[in-house]
Amino acid sequence: MPEFDAKRTRSDFLARIWRAVSKEPVLAILVVALVVLQIAHPRPLVSLPGLVDWQTVLTLAGLLILTKAIELSGFLMWAAHRLVHHIHGERTLALLLVALAAGLSTVLTNDVALFAVVPLALSLNKLAPLPIKRLVIVIALSVNAGSILTPLGNPQNLFLWQTGGVGFGAFVWAMLPLCAALMALLGIVTFAMFQAKPLDLSGDVEAHRVDRVLCGVSVLAFAAFVALADAHHAGPALAVLALVFLSWHREVVFEIDWLLLLIFVLMFIVLRSAAALPSIHAGIAQIGIDTPTRAYAAGALLSQAISNVPAAIVLAEFSKDWRALAFGVSVGGFGFAIGSLANLIAVRLSGEKGMWKPFHLVSIPFWIVAMVVGWALV
Template identity: 65%
Template sequence: MPAAERTPKASRIIIREVFALATKEPVLSVLVAALVVLQCLHPRPWASLAASIDWQTVLTLAGLLIVTKAVELSGFLIWMAHRVVHRIHSERGLAFLLIGLAAALSTLLTNDVALFVVVPLALSLHKLTPLPLKRLVIFIALAVNAGSILTPLGNPQNLFLWQTSGVSFGTFVRALAPLCVALMGVLYLLAAVFFRGNALDLSKDTEPHPVDRPLVGVAAVLFTAFVLLADSHHVVIGLTGVAAGFLLWRPKAVLTIDWLLLLIFVFMFIVLRSVAALPWVHELISRVGIGSPLRAYAAGAIVSQGISNVPAAIMLAEFTKDWRALAFGVSVGGFGIAIGSLANLIAVRLSHERGMWLQFHLFSIPFWIVSGAIGAGLLLHL
């Protein structure tokens, strides 16, 4: 084939691949496009962009992704979940259990990882007995967002605020616990209303779920060690040990993590800190003012509805040092419009159910309003 014919064909293939990646990873695509636009409008030396990245947060996230991937590959979580559900005898009881399981897992394994365990579990249980699947998935999504508020490991925005604030793990948990407990209480009240006491028959769930016990044991030890090292600001040592250990023993735990999520975080830091440095943006936020706790809280809760709570935390942290108020705000911002938290988008995608978006917002927007009022009240009185 002549070179002149090969070139257009190769170009079409490249364009098609780029379009496929953009469709599959719209967040990354938007961030890359935004960076190009920013560099055209307000150019900065490319070499200086790396200074915008909070490497402590990125490295901590990388270590957590490796360890949680190892736990996921061990099969322990699915085994445990299937063992537990057989103690449940009603639709409402199952909803309570899955909400609690999702929230508990999200405190240690991040809200996204919790969804990848609990939503598939709900789908497999739905095959065994009729369940209100859409409603169940929506409540699971709300649960991982509410439960993940508790710890620095629960979600990416908490991880970022923990690392940048410099407070200890325990201090962070004590500060966020009231909001987490209050929102989980509201969620359980709603579940009591919207799920019935119908009897369930799960006797057909007899499929074996093997567990790689050495892998889950090592992962548990390394998880504890990594968190302790990250808490003492030695995340590089922790990541090196975790990555090297698994690469030598179980390389799949390292090679199959969500590398694109790490790349998205890198671009988020560059783009959002570049946006925050724009004179007109700085002037606008300075004029509005988010110096008081309540204003920082409101900014986090509202801005998250437009750009998601992780980018909101990264951008607004440039204008306030009140990490607790901002953490409250972006935590509440995970509810409301689906884009408020990437976990919402993951839950809807995993459900494979049509008509999910409307039903999701019928629950999530009122929950955002109620949680917004609760968060403001707690912030003012604690």
Template identity: 70%
Template structure:
């Protein structure tokens, strides 16, 4: 019993989903054999391939090597903030927002040991940056990945549709950064620790990354996962074994639970009364519901009630700001920082940013 409670405390999202599924099966039972059909396996397969490839890039050491090389060109606190935000946003477009955080936040913490930095504020802005930057591509975050696969649109069309929102939010974030950080001189000359790179690994991962995205774009992610998975199991098995398998399990349960909830008569009635027929309503629903259940579950649930993938993508993207639970990336960033007093300061920046981005996103949705 004690071990079960310890697991629940360590993996609260998965635990809540399991309890919710049991409750749903007790209150509104459906044959267990029908549950796998509720899962969007194309999305799960695409996420699996991306997890393997991003773990390979991360394990190669290339990202940390590149980051340390770049920071030596920075001479001020504000310049470092600009760089960290740009780096986090850029990495999140292709390597997902979680991977970007696992590279940029530890890098920032290591630099903090060399020279004093406003570390809490910097980590908060990095979290905002991965949420804003990851909007651009289908690979940037799980909700984009899901909407890309279910909408059937091409990779290029998705980027074209979400590009204006990403650009607007990044401009807003940089303006806020200019006001929040000083032009205080920095001395990073002590950062001389070597960072070796596994060149064969990063080279193979880069080639496979391009091939996998092309396969996923034509909805053949299963073939891509088979090739990537078998290849790395034979060559570097630790990479496959070390990916976040629990995240994939969470996604499977999320599809089953949220689609089961969406099928409940009273939920259908409530959503029907609200009505998601217009783009603005679908957008607002995504932005607001994300504040309560996070943007990935919000996207999965609301997709049952609207086919306007663009409006929904805008909404759940904006929903990643605001309350910390709006995006799992926020929780990861705060956890990685290990700094006290993060929650209050996080919301002092994220809540106004959510409101402002909500207004800007709504205007772009209606006028572009």
């Protein structure tokens, strides 16, 4: 009987773990893929951590802590509400939110920018009726376009920045032409999608308090952490950050998206394991991505199937042209919603039914034009 109870306990424990994992489709797919890979081409378990680019993961963890601190300080909501009270039309509001989302995404990552701007758009929709579906769509496109500019904008940039061994300023300078061109294109699209309709926001009288100490410390720490990560000292910098916030504002550490870090670790393990398979290696090698245009096209197209972060991880095994890959996976964030996790987050945050069709009616044509623009610039 004790042996039976032990087996039952283990079975119940594994069942609970699987129920938790299955609620996150991306995580579930990665876990299943890892199991299949280990069965088909087993690797020693102790070798799996060696597949992870820990410098990238540690940098991402530090940025998640700092962006959460800035978010919890209340500064983003205070600044956003101050801004929108200076506008008087629907089109102006849309252009402002697109610019705000793009600007935030350059330093706070595209996901964090969405969590700041989409809820703001939803709250404004309660004060004055807005075409919220269209608004969420252009906000999603804007964080993908804006985040192209810096290594901090999205995980694939962060990964390529770390593996490419290029300085922060050099990375920004290289990505500036593509970011500027796509933001100009998005500005035209936004202008055409919204009318110059009067907007009444007089009902927004809610006060938004800011923890100035938390905000100020977080901003200074942000600059210091980026400098240390650029010098490849993300590990010690993260340790200091974690200790400071655990002893001061522990909710900052507890509330970050730990699942995102786990997914990122599993992506490295699964995709690098898959890329090492002889059949996969031979297939990509046969295509040949040894020129900038081919690396660019591979990134833009593969992202449509497996999202731009995993596409960057896979293709980095076959090309060292970080700029061409960054251009490709950046453009790959448009098109199908799966192209970028930010698209999925935006649609989910909107809470609107029937979002997929209008999203793709805008995002796919935008991706096609962006492909041409990126091809000309790469």
